[in-house]
Amino acid sequence: MKKVISLLLIITIVCNVFLPVMGLAEDSTDSEIMLTRSDCLVFIMMGIGAKSYQYNILEKWNICDEFEEELFDEQTIKNAKKGCSKLLFSSKVDLAGVAVMYAGIANGECMMGNNDEYVYMNFYRTVKLNEALAFMVRCLEKDKAIGKGLDETFEMAKEKGLIKETDLFYEFPEKNLTLSEFKIIFKRFLKMPRGWYHQLPLTEDYFNYFNYKYDENRSKTYEEMLSEIYTISFVDELLDYDALNFEWNPDIRNGYKKVKNLYGKDYKFDFLVPKIKYAKFPFRLTYEHNGEIKTKEDTITCSWAGHFVVNQDAVICQRWVVDLLNTDQLNGKFEIIDVSDYNERTSDGKRIDSVVFSYGNGAYYMGENINVVEPKVSDFVEIECLDLKNRISYEKISLDDAHDKFGIRLIDWECAPPIENNYE
Numbered sequence: 001m002k003k004v005i006s007l008l009l010i011i012t013i014v015c016n017v018f019l020p021v022m023g024l025a026e027d028s029t030d031s032e033i034m035l036t037r038s039d040c041l042v043f044i045m046m047g048i049g050a051k052s053y054q055y056n057i058l059e060k061w062n063i064c065d066e067f068e069e070e071l072f073d074e075q076t077i078k079n080a081k082k083g084c085s086k087l088l089f090s091s092k093v094d095l096a097g098v099a100v101m102y103a104g105i106a107n108g109e110c111m112m113g114n115n116d117e118y119v120y121m122n123f124y125r126t127v128k129l130n131e132a133l134a135f136m137v138r139c140l141e142k143d144k145a146i147g148k149g150l151d152e153t154f155e156m157a158k159e160k161g162l163i164k165e166t167d168l169f170y171e172f173p174e175k176n177l178t179l180s181e182f183k184i185i186f187k188r189f190l191k192m193p194r195g196w197y198h199q200l201p202l203t204e205d206y207f208n209y210f211n212y213k214y215d216e217n218r219s220k221t222y223e224e225m226l227s228e229i230y231t232i233s234f235v236d237e238l239l240d241y242d243a244l245n246f247e248w249n250p251d252i253r254n255g256y257k258k259v260k261n262l263y264g265k266d267y268k269f270d271f272l273v274p275k276i277k278y279a280k281f282p283f284r285l286t287y288e289h290n291g292e293i294k295t296k297e298d299t300i301t302c303s304w305a306g307h308f309v310v311n312q313d314a315v316i317c318q319r320w321v322v323d324l325l326n327t328d329q330l331n332g333k334f335e336i337i338d339v340s341d342y343n344e345r346t347s348d349g350k351r352i353d354s355v356v357f358s359y360g361n362g363a364y365y366m367g368e369n370i371n372v373v374e375p376k377v378s379d380f381v382e383i384e385c386l387d388l389k390n391r392i393s394y395e396k397i398s399l400d401d402a403h404d405k406f407g408i409r410l411i412d413w414e415c416a417p418p419i420e421n422n423y424e
Contacts, residue, residue: 035177036321040127043182044135047190047222048212049198130173132182133157140195142214162188193218194225274318274366275422277304280325281365283415285357289337290407296334299325300415302362318423320362333358333382333394339406346395350385355406356394358382359415367421377413 035043134153138145140160145153154173157163162185163170169181194215281300286293303321322332333356344352358380362368381402382394402408 035127035132035179035182037127037131040132040177040182041135043186044132044139044189045198047186047226048139048194048196049222049225126176128173129163129169129175129177129181130154132177133162133173133185136162136185136189138196139189140192142195142216157185160192162192190222190226192221194220194222197222197225273424274304274368275424276366276419278302279366279419281416283359283413285413286411287336288407288409288411293411296336296357298327298334300359300365301325302365304366318363318366318368320366322360322362322365332361333384335384336381336408337406339383342406344405346383346385350387350393352383353386353392354384355397355402355408356382356384358394365418367419368423377410380413381408381410 130150130153134145134148134150134157137153137156137160141156145156148156150173154163167181167184169175195218196212196214199213279302281302283298283300285296287296288294301323303323304318324334327334336355336357338354340351340353342352346352360375360380364375378399379396381397381399383397385393385395387393399410402410
């Protein structure tokens with residue numbers, strides 16, 4: 001009876017507590033919450049038996065905001081930039097690499113760098129329905145799904161009953177996946193006889209974090225397996241919002257310890273949560289390049305992605321994912337022109353690769369601080385630079401220099417204003 005209760009609790013938590021906490025673009029209902037590729041993989045890793053100290057690495061461990069790993073060649077960096085990807089450090093023995101690549105769960109979704117030392121994946125893009133189903137199918141099949149395209153794995157998902165004709169999203173494999181839709185297919189996945197699963201190590205030894213096996217006999221479902229892994233006490237702990245964050249987010253857990261040490265045992269760790277967690281901001285940029293008037297129109301999207309802690313100060317911060325609706329971009333910037341052929345260099349010898357437009361941060365757009373001064377459009381123009389090791393950095397450039405060196409002149413910038421938001 002205890003195992004049955006435990007199983008029901010863990011499935012309820014996964015689908016009703018854990019997923020909403022981690023989902024990116026939350027507003028008021030599950031149908032409005034969009035999941036990232038990282039979130040999707042983390043949930044599936046939990047579904048096949050990985051514990052928190054393993055799969056939180058996929059989200060947290062050594063993900064670089066800048067392309068600064070020296071083993072990446074120039075073309076690899078350019079390709080990764082076009083895919084809006086983050087770089088994930090994952091040498092052959094590192095945990096994150098195993099988490100992503102083992103058993104081919106993310107097969108074909110990653111690109112290896114030189115000497116197989118690094119991998120990149122578009123972690124923070126919203127996951128598509130066919131991608132989520134591909135991750136699941138690769139867990140269920142030992143070899144059949146490896147090397148198959150998304151169209152093929154989508155058909156395999158149909159055959160297995162992961163997706164059904166009665167589903168409203170049945171005919172839309174390319175659609176961005178919402179939380180409510182993910183719940184539907186994830187519950188079906190948990191009822192499947194297990195394929196790849198994670199066998200917990202006897203100790204939390206560095207080299208034993210990931211111990212995947214394949215159940216040739218399909219001896220039990222993932223549901224049945226989870227009922228053997230989770231205890232009632234473990235589930236009860238996860239019911240608490242703060243405990244949930246401490247368990248899954250090492251940054252917040254470490255930050256909490258620092259705050260607790262500063263303010264005493266009874267200090268209440270306060271998570272301020274924005275009332276509005278997702279918003280769109282249409283914009284229109286008009287500029288001139290070598291006498292030609294050009295216009296860029298798109299929509300900035302801001303999605304709440306939980307909290308992070310600046311450990312040295314024990315300061316709790318909101319994490320915002322800022323994206324463009326219709327344009328590949330990186331770190332809140334998009335390319336205006338590629339100037340790699342200009343052979344221009346900075347004063348310290350870095351090669352100038354492109355001129356980019358940096359359009360602001362989520363804290364500004366989402367009303368995190370009403371006292372934030374509206375950024376000046378003159379501050380939005382930057383240059384992307386590469387040093388001798390192909391490490392990327394960004395530097396401000398004055399409007400006069402942008403015009404004199406690259407023929408760029410900003411004419412107009414129109415953007416929807418920041419929203420008024422409440423943090424409770």
